[in-house]
Amino acid sequence: MxxxxxxxxxxxxxxxxxxxxxxxxxxxxxxxxxxxxxxxxxxxxxxxxxxxxxxxxxxxxxxxxxxxxxxxxxxxxxxxxxxxxxxxxxxxxxxxxVNGDPDASRTARRKSATYALFDDKAWMPRRYAAHGCIDTWPVAVKPDRDQGGKGFRLVHAPAELATALATTDEPVVCEYLPGEEATVDCFTDRHGRLLHVGPRSRERVAGGVAMCSRRMAADAELRDIAGDINQRLRLCGPWFFQVKRDLHGQWKLLELSCRLSSSSALQRAAGVNLPLMAVQDHMGRDLDVLDDPRVSRVERRLATTAVLEHDFDTACFDLDDTLLCDGIANPSAMRLAYRLRQLRKRLVLLTRHPRDPLPALAAAHIPATLFDQIVHLRQGEPKSAHVPASSIFIDNHFPERMEVAGNRGVPVFDVDALDLLFP
Structure with a gap:
């Protein structure tokens, strides 16, 4: 293929x-x-x-x-x-x-160009050319070319406005929209068909990124806005727009973009994989959308990955309280084991299990064939005797890690570190 x-x-x-x-x-x-x-x-x-x-x-x-x-x-x-x-x-x-029409990309990059293109639509916010014609305060001042709320200023009086205009790069002055905010993830195929309109909330935002998003109904108002944008811009692939409700509860446009949004994982979780749809559309395939409404929310957080500067070919795992916790396979340890197997590393099981470890593995649905070697240690036998120099060692028991680190000098890890390694 x-x-x-x-x-x-x-x-x-x-x-x-x-x-x-x-x-x-x-x-x-x-x-x-x-x-x-x-x-x-x-x-x-x-x-x-x-x-x-x-x-x-x-x-x-x-x-x-x-x-x-x-x-x-x-x-x-x-x-x-x-x-x-x-x-x-x-x-x-x-x-x-992807979605690379030059006119659409240029228009979406500037709020002023976007607002000018859709100036006749009821869902456009009021704009002000100068503070002398402002009849309703407060107003919003934002940079023409920034995104995600960067540089937003809420201004309550003419003196504040003068300062905001002087300190904002290419300022745009708009009516203030006090209501709820939504991002609407969309997809247009190569035929110009708008295949997906997926609104979601922005309930908790950090650095312009929605850390908590909940799916919302694509009401007629939002579908009309999406349809109007799709009609006037040459779009092909994932794109999105952001809206807020005004004083009267009507959706008004904040901005739009010709790229994927950062929290579109909510759509993917519900079965609408927008990047993959772009690939399939590029391959000339006509698409259908299978959207599961039972997926309602995503929660995001910072993720951490540790970079290990050690060349190794073998990973040595303990069994009890490492691969197994209360007789059940530890998901973090199993994820790491299979990830290391994918990276072509040897896996060695070193265990002081009181009985034959094979039935314990079978009871936890861990195949013995996952390991290149299983070492059932004798009483008092040090694990370091079976740890190669080109290896890493994983064991929940601190004395075991101390013994291996002292005698072999290899990296040793407790179970709390497993989710940080080799994503």
């Missing part, structure tokens, strides 16, 4: 990591990442490269060379400025940008 070669750039953003999760298990995809700085993308993508920032004079040459080297078919841009920059250039580099 010929796979679609995908490049995600920048790869270490929340959006890039969501695309990696959405596409990482697809049999149709060969996944690559690139970033302009050191970030988590290098851990999330097995094929990864550093490229200059889009503002650097050598970016075009470096990026086009990388596309050719990896023979990239499709690029996911994960930042609005990157989307706008790549859109008019990407076809000249023999690749394609």
């Amino acid at each position: 010929n796979k679609v070669r995908i490049l995600v750039f920048p790869s270490g953003s929340e959006i890039g990591l969501e695309i990696a999760a959405a596409l990482g298990h697809s049999v149709h995809v060969e996944l690559h990442g690139a970033s302009s700085r050191s970030d988590h993308g290098a851990l999330a993508f097995s094929r990864h490269a550093r490229v200059p920032n889009i503002a650097a004079p050598d970016f075009d040459a470096s990026f086009s060379r990388l596309l050719a080297q990896w023979r990239i078919d499709l690029v996911f841009a994960t930042h609005d400025s990157v989307q706008e920059y790549l859109a008019p250039r990407i076809t000249g580099w023999n690749s394609r940008l």
Whole structure:
């Protein structure tokens, strides 16, 4: 099967990591990442490269060379400025940008351009050219080109407004929208059909990212806004818009974007994998949407990955209270064991289990064949005697870890560290 070669750039953003999760298990995809700085993308993508920032004079040459080297078919841009920059250039580099129409990308990048395009729609917020014509306070001042609420200022009086205008880059002055806020994840296929309209709440926000999102009904008002946007912009792939209710409860547009949103994992959890739909659409397949309404909410948090600077070929596991907890397989230990097996590491089981360990493994539904070697230690026999120098050692018991670390000098880990290793 010929796979679609995908490049995600920048790869270490929340959006890039969501695309990696959405596409990482697809049999149709060969996944690559690139970033302009050191970030988590290098851990999330097995094929990864550093490229200059889009503002650097050598970016075009470096990026086009990388596309050719990896023979990239499709690029996911994960930042609005990157989307706008790549859109008019990407076809000249023999690749394609997801939702990469230059006019749509340019319009979506600027609130002023977006508002001008849809000025005749009832769902547009009121804008003010100057503070002299403002008849209702407070008003909102925000940068024309920022996103996710960055640079937002709530202004209550003319003097405050003058300061906000002087200190905001390319300011846009709008009516203040005090009601609930929603993000609406959408998908348009290559035929221009709007296949998915998925509103969700932004109940807890950190750094512009919704850490708690709840699915909402796609009411007629939101569907009309999505339809109007889809009609006037040339869209193809995932995109989203953000709205808030005004004083009268009517939805008004905040901004829109021609890329995937950072919390679209809620749609994926319900069966609507927007990045994979973009890949399938690129392959020329007509799509249907299978959306499970019983998935209602996602909760997000910071995730931590530890980088181990130690070359090893073997992982040695303890059994009781490490692989097994109260006779049941420990999910964290099992995830790590299978991940290490995927990385072609040898697995060794070192146990002082009071009886034959094989029935205990079988009772916990752990196959003995998972291990290259099972060592049932004699009374007083040190585990370090069976730990190779090119290994890591995992055991819940501190004296055992101390003995192995002292005699073999290999990295040793307690069970609390397992979820940090080898994502």
